[in-house]
Amino acid sequence: MDKYDRKILAALSENARIRFAELARRVNLSAPAVADRVEKLERAGVITGYHVAIDPARIGMPIQCMIELTVKHREYGTVLDRVRGMPEVVECVAITGTSALLIRAALPAMPALQDLIGKLMQYGDTKTSIVVDTPVPPRLPPLGPDEA
Structure with missing residues (x-):
């Protein structure tokens, strides 16, 4: 490149x-x-797609949160299938540490968040943080120095 x-x-x-x-x-x-x-x-797989960026609050989803979900190893595949099927989940990444998954969700109101947490608690322990701001929005990683 x-x-x-x-x-x-x-x-x-x-x-x-x-x-x-x-x-x-x-x-x-x-x-x-x-x-x-x-x-x-x-x-080459460098560009994997083209996406639109939206403001969830402007489409009626003002509550955004990050949920750490600790999953038992033997249930991991089943939990991933269930999480993929939850429309309020906008991103899910596998992470190291005590939690197995970090889930980002967008929701219309607190009762919807309570429902989501209730669903996820069937599969393991959760820890939820509400997003109050995004000071660094998604961006490209460093692409390297320009060649002369």
Whole structure:
């Protein structure tokens, strides 16, 4: 991956709907060269998709929380299947430490949070934290230094 690929990734992370002509202008390449590079990044699995970012509060889900769920090893697969089927769960990652899963959920009201916690407690111990702010929103990891 060279400096052009990094510039393309940075621009796409800001606006995944950018047209190739505008992207080409920003990275100082031709539109066909940019299209070719984007296709190669997709084939290599560097670009895994294009997503819309929304504000959950503006669609009626003002309560966001992080729930640590400690799961017994033998039930892990079953719990993952159940968590995947819960629409209020917007993200779930496997973590190290005493908890096995870290779940991010978006909910319309506190009773819905209580219901979700009740469902999850069937599978293990929970620890819930309410999100009050997102001072660092999702972003790209460092892409490395530009090559000369």
